[in-house]
Amino acid sequence: MYEPWMNSISPFVRAARMTESFSLAGEWIDHDHVYTYIEQGEAEFFLSGVKYLVQEGDIVLMHPFMSHIIRSTSKQPLIQYIFHFDLYYEEERSLLKNTSATHSERPDLADREMKLASIRPISHLQLADRIEWKKRFALMHKEFQEQRGGSSLITKSICLELLHLFFKNQSEDQDQEGNMTKGWAFIEKSIRYIHECYADPQLNNVAISRHVGVSTNHLSHLFKSKLGITLHKYVTHIRIEQSQKRIMEGTHNLTRIAEEVGFSSIHLFSRSFKAAVGITPSKYAAMKSRVE
Template structure:
């Protein structure tokens, strides 16, 4: 960690969730932009360098970094985004708009340019994604509600998310490009979960029986390679599927719970709150504030 990182005092200016079926545009901001890809795939051109991003990727764009975005997936691109300054400044905190709209915002502040030497992309390990999304949604709720102390809460969460970004960059790559001996089994497990997540009877025993090895051995392989238990991954998939259905806004929460593999609305609500950080009803309410299309 660079020494200057111990001195930062972030000010979070804006928090938003963007969902778009067709996204293309070019932007430049005077502050930092943290973007987590929740769903979909896209091409990001950052200062002329092209990055292919997908679910689980974080992009951290420093001030005045031009970025062009093009969605490349057939399903909606969902981004979790927040804008922030590295350092609290009384003159800058009154700027609420994102994007450069005033002459003062064109003036570069050197202490805000610390991240220029750091690669702008990181990949979040599966075991960290649940925590990242939970923390972000708490930040999003604080930004919307603006209760006493919300700026301090957002500041603390900003620091936590920056740590996850740096962790994603620093993650050892010794296994990259190598297919491990147990990968075929893990891949079969993932495919089976993705196909059968809606079945409330799906559990470790039935999954291991399907792939043809003992429950203990499968649990070991899965945790060793993905850093997450089979049960937690299954719950993650069910919650992610339920979030997509909530965003679509066509069905009741009871129907969504059943279609996502939960045996009851109570279990669904409890699991959703534990994973996402807010109740599904609150998550549904926030979707009315989501910008569904950006031209």
């Protein structure tokens, strides 16, 4: 896919990072484009309800405000190289440091920023291109971290190169297209509700299914069969994730954090945290302090 309008793009790279994970990490929505390269592992990507199976060498390119959930499906950790960018530089948007957004935050974007919304979001790199891709990303990451004079021009040029590699390696085989995940509307509505209400200790499977408008058994089945995690464990996962963020901020004690994220007691919080993270919240906090 090469279109005349592509000659005018001038990307602005907002963030570049590498991540490693073993399990489902919730739902993300970003206000900019997200370009992800899979260095290791396999995963299911749910992109606005469409499921794609990705593996080493695959690229996923997501347009602004595309909701996405990732679930690792291999024993190896999932290693991703990720960068965020706008297709065109705008001074006001360049000041945005955070990349995440919410379902309610959908400001009007210029039509030109949504030019890639209709593309197939998956591409598979050939081996030679993988080597070149990683070289270019390493330089982008270095420039982004150091923020030297002229770094923005270098990251812009590398972004263009990596976009070229994405389109160059796109398959024309339409049989590989993902299919809409059955029951996705219920799953997505549940996830939104959980993110809004995780702090309520009364939030449970029954309350969630009542809000969504389906039976508790059906909703539980959808989560387990489509996302590979029970509804209850997903709620716990979000609460633990939120507690880790608060512990890292270091502004509240563990008892208050437990209350803020929806646990009915500090004892339940500690037990759930250790089961999920492998260490107690107090040890996690101590490790955070030593790092600082």
